[in-house]
Amino acid sequence: SKQWYQRRVxxxxxxxxxxxxxxxxxxxxxxKGTKLKxxxxxxxxxxxxxxxxxxxxGDLSPTMSALVFQxxxxxxxDFSFNELTTLxxxxxxxxxxxxxxxxxxxxxxxxEVKKLSGLPLLRTLTLHGNPIENQ
Numbered sequence: 001s002k003q004w005y006q007r008r009v010x011x012x013x014x015x016x017x018x019x020x021x022x023x024x025x026x027x028x029x030x031x032k033g034t035k036l037k038x039x040x041x042x043x044x045x046x047x048x049x050x051x052x053x054x055x056x057x058g059d060l061s062p063t064m065s066a067l068v069f070q071x072x073x074x075x076x077x078d079f080s081f082n083e084l085t086t087l088x089x090x091x092x093x094x095x096x097x098x099x100x101x102x103x104x105x106x107x108x109x110x111x112e113v114k115k116l117s118g119l120p121l122l123r124t125l126t127l128h129g130n131p132i133e134n135q
Contacts, residue, residue, distance in 0.1 A: 012067065019052040022063040044068040046076035054082040060090045072096060080104050080126065093117040104129040116134035
């Protein structure tokens with residue numbers, strides 16, 4: 001029988017992959033050799049999608065479910081330096097989220113940021129380098 005064990009991984013890193021959608025990462029190898037292999041599960045608590053071409057996050061939940069063993073354990077997401085203009089309510093499905101990097105995007109409405117009030121554990125949020133900064 002197969003033996004299963006958990007290993008804590010610092011971050012699953014899909015930065016600088018020229019991704020247009022989150023589901024595109026299902027076809028990509030994460031950076032730094034972090035690979036989910038049959039026979040063991042890695043407890044991923046952080047996922048990096050910085051420096052890509054993402055314009056929306058609607059497929060976050062199915063993508064995380066396909067990539068990681070326990071999506072609910074994710075506490076840190078990095079979407080900095082993408083093309084985001086809106087924040088999808090799918091982010092609220094990640095109730096353990098404590099850190100969310102959104103700097104260097106195209107968010108221009110405070111109403112978008114207010115959507116995040118449903119994340120009770122969120123402690124770190126970056127928004128610098130967005131048009132909202134000039135309001």
